[in-house]
Amino acid sequence: MLRLLALVLLLANAGYFAWTHGLLADYGYAPAAQAEPQRLAQQIRPEAMQLLTAADARQLENAPAPTAAAQPAPECLQAGLFTPEQSTALRTGLESTLPIGSWTLESGVEPGRWIVYMGKYTSEDALAKKRAELRGLGVSFEALVNPALGPGLSLGHYSSQAEAERELAKAATRGVRTAKVVQERPEARGQMLKLPAADAATKAKLEALKLQLAGKPLQSCNS
Known part of the structure; x- marks a missing residue:
């Protein structure tokens, strides 16, 4: 009886050894493959990886966080004078291009x-x-x-x-x-365009209104 038990254990160990080493793969018996070669293809520039020392890691931790590039402060701009016909065309273009409240058309006088x-x-x-x-x-x-x-x-x-x-x-x-x-x-009267706080986005949108601006340059309100 003991001999039979020992023989069974021996055969079981031999079978387990053959299974774990892929000797029975041809017969459809093999452990699930643990390798994942597809992950290698998903790596992005693995050669750029660097091992950091403890000092390097501390230096990176203490480095200031990057800040966004400073944007120019908004400025007051104006252009004019515009005749009644020019003012009508300009108003239509402004209403479809710039937010309400970001511009005004005011009566102005250009001295003689x-x-x-x-x-x-x-x-x-x-x-x-x-x-x-x-x-x-x-x-x-x-x-x-x-x-x-x-x-x-x-x-x-x-x-x-x-x-x-x-x-x-x-x-x-x-x-x-x-x-x-x-x-x-001679003295001239008409409408003056004023943009109290023209930022970079506003200036970019004004490029679409070159025709309505009728060649009148945008200048600082303080000029």
Whole structure:
């Protein structure tokens, strides 16, 4: 009886050894495979892995957390003046592009502009000769804003006729004899666009309104 029991145990051990070592796999008897080679294919840049020392780990723990890039602060911008027709088109575009309350269209006035004027000259050669003469006198000059006054020169622009007259008298003391005061631009009234707090997102949306802005540049409200 003991011999039979020992023989059974021996056969059982032999069978277990053969099963665990895959010797019975051809007959459909084998333990479940523990290897998972598909996980190797899922690794992302395993060569970039690094083993850190205790000092490296402490340094990483104490390092400050990365912060988002600072965004420019919103600023007040304005553009204008716009005629009634331009204002209507601009309002329509603004209402469909920017949030309500982020912009306003307000009545505005652009004051008249007076200049100390020299011209009109009969040719570009005559204009060039006058420029050279003014340089010789040490008198500065600037281009004209109103093309209807060209070819000619401005010796300075002013917000009132009285101020321009005073500057004309000063120019005469320096040898300027043929200048006069004229109104280069009359007073204008219209609508002024104002954006009290234009951030980067608002400025990006305004790119879609170039046509409605009619070439009027956006400027700082403090300019």
